[in-house]
Amino acid sequence: MYFKIIPQDILETPPPSDAYFRQAWEFCRLWALGEQAFVLHTSGSTGVPKPISLLRTQMQASAQLTQQALELKSGYKALVCLNVAYIAGIMMLVRGMEIGMEMYVVAPSSSPLDAIPEEINLDFGAFVPLQLQTMLAANQKKRLNTFQTIIVGGAAVSPSLLSQIHELEVPVYSTYGMTETVSHIALKRLNGTSASGFYELLEGIDIGVDTRGCLKICGSVTNHEWIQTNDVVELKTPRVFGMIGRADNIINSGGLKIQLEKVEQAIGSFWEGTERYFAWWKPDERLGQKLILIFETTQEVSLDWIKTRLNALLKPYEIPKEIWTIEKFAETPTGKVDKQATFAILP
Incomplete structure (x- = not known):
């Protein structure tokens, strides 16, 4: 089941009965009526969820930068399958309204294309890695290749998923951003001849690093205020950077610092299973913080x-x-893994 939104017709479109679709409809109506400020909530993946007030001008700037970078066009059919209560889903609605793309809204699920009839040829979609992985596992590669552009974000792309993305013909980009930056401020091409291991800034975005090596961001999307992140990066040029990991994902084990993402990436280079996993820590009398792995599986995993x-x-x-x-x-x-909550419920 899906709900279609045509930007120019939204004020004449009757409200859908489905509560989730009505949420998307209500936002688009407010946008069409000229609402100047919106309150969103962060996802809670890196801390306690908190409200963020965003101006219409910031959201318009973000949509325009994405349109310019990805050459999105009026009349495109866009799949909106990320939760419209949060920035990734909201900005898909904003892009649709600002650019003039027809929007096909579906409730968040691991396989969103199942809700769209095959005769509808979609042009643009934004997914989390789990959605892309599930669709590829369900032999939907041919359908994904009918898109003009795909972006993927919200979590790291595993090496096994990356290898499958390399086989897609449609351009696929990894995104970097957050609620405070009004969705992504940088893109990394994942396939094709221009594939890269580094993110390139969208036009009009400036970055720097603090004493920890953590990224700070400024631009029209931040209302020209500097936003400090906890993401440790490697600056290749003033406009190109690579992700190392989060500063709060560094543990001190026996006096030695360990970047948890580095451990996860190493496992991803040989792990061929579909099970999700992450590196974490537990208190230890001798080491202080003991490095552990947590797998989402009912099977035994050999240490x-x-x-x-x-x-x-x-x-x-x-x-x-x-x-x-x-x-x-x-x-x-x-739909992101809540590592702290997962560790708290371990048997």
């Missing part, structure tokens, strides 16, 4: 097998000491 493969990829102190398994990860409202 020795993983250690053997990590020996050639990581330093000895970066090798996990334990593996824990849980049937289902805790998630934020936007």
